[in-house]
Amino acid sequence: MEAMVLAVKAVGLRVGYLDSEENVLWAVREASFEVSEGEIFCLVGESGCGKSTVGNAIAGILPPHAVTEGELHIFDRPVIQGGRMNYNGVRGRIVSYVPQNPGTGLNPYYTVEDQFYYVLNSLYGLGRRKAVEVSRNYLSLVGLDPDRVLDYYPHELSGGMQQRAAIALALSTGARVVVADEPTSSIDANLRLQLIKLLLDLRDSQRISLFLITHDIMSAGKICDTIAVMYAGRLLEVGRGSEVVTEPLHQYTRMLVDAAPTLGFKKALRSIPGEPPRPGVVVEGCAFRPRCPWAFEKCVEAPPRVGVFGREVECWRYVG
Amino acid sequence: MSVGSKVAIKLERVTAGYLTAARGWRSLRRRLEVVLNNVSLEVYNGERVVIIGESGSGKSTLLRVVLGLLKPLRGRVVVLGKEVYSLPWSERVRVLRAVGYVPQDPYKALNPSLKIRYSLMEPLEALGIGDPEGRMARVLRLVQLSEEVMNYYPTDLSGGMRQRVLIARAVIHDPEILVLDEPTSALDVSIQAQIINLINDLYEKLNLTVLVVTHDLGVAQYLADRAVILYKGEIVEEGFFEDVLHSPRNNYTKLLIKSYRASI
Amino acid sequence: MGAGVNAQQTGGSPRGAGLLSSLLRRQVRGLKFGAGLTVVLVMLALSLTCDFIAPYPEEGRGIAPPDARDRILLPPSTDHLFGTDSMGRDLFSRVVMGTRSALMQILIVISASLAVGLFVAVLSAYFRGVVEMVVSYLTELFMSVPAIVLALAFAIAVGRGLITVISSLVITWWSWYARITHIYARGVVEMDYVTLSRLSGLSPLKIVWRHVLRNVYPPVLVQAITDMGSVLLEATAINFLSLGVPINSPEWGVIMYEGKDVLVTAPWVTIFPGLFLLVTALGFSLLGDSLRESLDPRLRRKWRLWF
Secondary structure (H helix, E strand, C coil), rough: CCCCCCEEEEEEEEEECCCCCEEEEEEEEEEEEEEEEECCEEEEEECCHHHHHHHHHHHHHCCEEEEEEEEEEECCCEEECCCCCCCCEECCCEEEEEEHHHHCCCCCCHHHHHHHHHHHHHCCCHHHHHHHHHHHHHHHHHCHHHHCCCCCCHCCCCCHHHHHHHHHHHHHHCEEEEEEEECCCCCCHHHHHHHHHHHHHHHHHHHHHEEEEECCCCHHHCCCCEEEHHHHHEEEEEEEHHHHHHCCHHHHHHHHHCCCCCCCCCCCCCCCCCCCCCCCCCCCCCCHHCCCCCHHHHHHHHCCEEECCCCECHHHHCCC | CCCCCEEEEEEEEEEEEEEEEEECCCCCCCCEEEEEEEEEEEEEEECEEEEEECCCHHHHHHHHHCCCCCCCCCEEEEEEEHCCCCCCCCHHHHHHEEEECCCCCCCCEEEECHHHCCCCCHHHHHHHHCCCHHHHHHHHCCCCCCHHHHHCCHHHCCHHHHHHHHHHHHHCCCCEEEECCCCCCCCHHHHHHHHHHHHHHHHHCCCEEEEECCCHHHHHHCCCCCEEEECCCEEECCCEHHEEEEEECHHHHHHHHHHHHHHC | CCCCCCCCHHCCCCCCCCHHHHHHHCCCCCCHHHHHHHHHEEEEEEEHHHHHHCCCCHHCCCCCCCCCHHCCCCCCCCCCCCECCCCCCEHHHHHHHHHHHHHHHHHHHHHHHHHHHHHHHHHHHHHCCEEEECCCCCCCHHHHHHHHHHHHHHHHCCCCCCHHHHHHHHHHHHHHHHHHHHHHHHHCCCCCHHHHHHHHCHHHHHHHHHHHHHHHHHHHHHHHHHHHHHHHHHHHHHCCCCCCCCCCCHHHHHHHHHHEEEEEEEHHHHHHHHHHHHHHHHHHHHHHHHHHHHHHHHHHHHHHHHH
């Protein structure tokens, strides 16, 4: 039987930052998950939950003053082991990153052609002609006409074109994993659907694994194979995309779904009382306890992760 | 909620834009950039209208025109029966006293060096309205914030709380119209729901006319009686929200609806 | 439902938002800050008490002693800690009293430049249009004038004196503060809280004071503190060139002017005021620099969140 290739595997990953007093503020407290090759994995959470940090950890762009614990493997290569990070040969080559704003993914001082050249040259030593050839492939792949785009500076392209060029650039390095942080949030409706379709096509045709970071759980449910719901640095629920949204197990997931408006069906919007803890604030036991309608005595201890119907949940209510 | 026949806000064939410097910010040559093109709109007393537009649609310009901050190149703007731009600034302010405005970014709309109480009090101070303490207490209760918030600085508050403070400030002088610019886009989903419910609550309690600008159809659904779709400076569709949602006529509207659940 | 403020959310009691107080809190442990502050405080103390500390106050003020001829250019000794100058006056007294002159010049120049620069720039940022254009031209114009050349022109036109030093410095320095202030003020003026105030009908002056000025002054103030060292150096230079305060004054530049003629035979006349000058300028520089470090990037990031 063929073993499933794991594009990304995290075991007990913790990432923190040193503050001015040399204390560690943990952004990611404990994350364990697996991304299979050719899968679309969505990390869903609200602001401050640490999802961008996880994305940065995978892409290899954590700042130098980041502190790590646990393990992170990319295609079986250990990029984070305990306190050490080693992204040689991985960053940029196997994993690529598409930032949130289309404009910021491209250097404003270089034409599109130059950007491809500098990236490919520094990574693989390609000459300009070869670089242009490669860039043409990828630009067409994302639906851009190379002849029209290569000579332009980023600001001369529309937002949607910039975003697609950034994706093409990210792919041209031969990356097998693409990390995208809210890639459609700053794009017009016109292009949002096209971009989603593009991502899905890439997954199908190129077997590229996508790691998407988003705040919108309903969209994630529609698009992703696997959803992980993140809160205060922990993964509260991980499971198949469609199921997690239609039948959420964790109270937080359920309340997120309840709070999200659904177009066409005007259900009562039920907000979650209180607010998520600010990054760096430590809560004893289960991080969601103060806001959880199911909380009981056991919740003062951090709950273990349990498997329920093929999903993983961190909640005492599912233990035993 | 009975809708009166009186018109709260009326835009009549408004074309608006900006003069931007042709070259460098000190050049004397100016270039005209038209952002709103021949826009006509009526908001009736007591109704909730949502203008749905994405970035680049001209919605921020539309708001500025309505608020009296940007004189249109063509057309008239009438607020509560008074033509706004025929008045000098001092009189305009008096007309606009009936309007409460909640700006988009709760992180940029409160002076960080002032305690909340001073920011809250400012409309009362400027308009010469009395009983600041009483009004502040009442208004904070309305937005469900405890009174001790008054002594905090904006940086001590979260985004959701700041948004509530802004809403409180917008209603503290008893306006008739409430205008909100993207009231939830800077907030998390779970807090969005709180604010949406709050806006509707105030709408009923204070008998307001509400005008909201947003790009989010889901938010619009909960805040709209009528919806106006703005695209590239023009109104491409308008009507009751349910009608627009279930029988859209314009292609852009259809696209908006279709792409609603693609916010990855 | 109903988000009351609770301690867990906001971290306890309301903290002061004063940027300067957070700046200072962060600094108290720093070495640079400590060293700079010490120097500045010592100089400040000296300037206030120099009349009592100087062993020969009259000589400090420039009056030659009766037995001057016996006491010309004496090297440092127990009687005269720093030696005497070419007129027989105790150098220590002169130098110590020069502290007062130095600090006074700094204070007047910096506060005047700050006042003018802040005021002008904030108004130009708020009112835009013609005002902004005129102010920016003036700013650039005055920024390009070197203070010493201006002092020379003044000295020729109206003669030397304290006024010459101060006015030539203020006329050139205000433009730097205007430039910095204007850059930040432009950002602040775009903020929604300014728009809200305008819509409420608050008077422009109140808006400028309460919203623009209050949020713009921190980096400018820190820059001013750092500048104090440079101002001192320029002022001293102008005095050294005999364009400023009258000869015989207790002023370091003036003393060094006298000392240059006897540099080989009586170097102490130049060394001691020079040392004081160096240390004072360094002290201000260190102080301002340490404040600026904490202002940027960490605190600066936080402050920039404000706009």
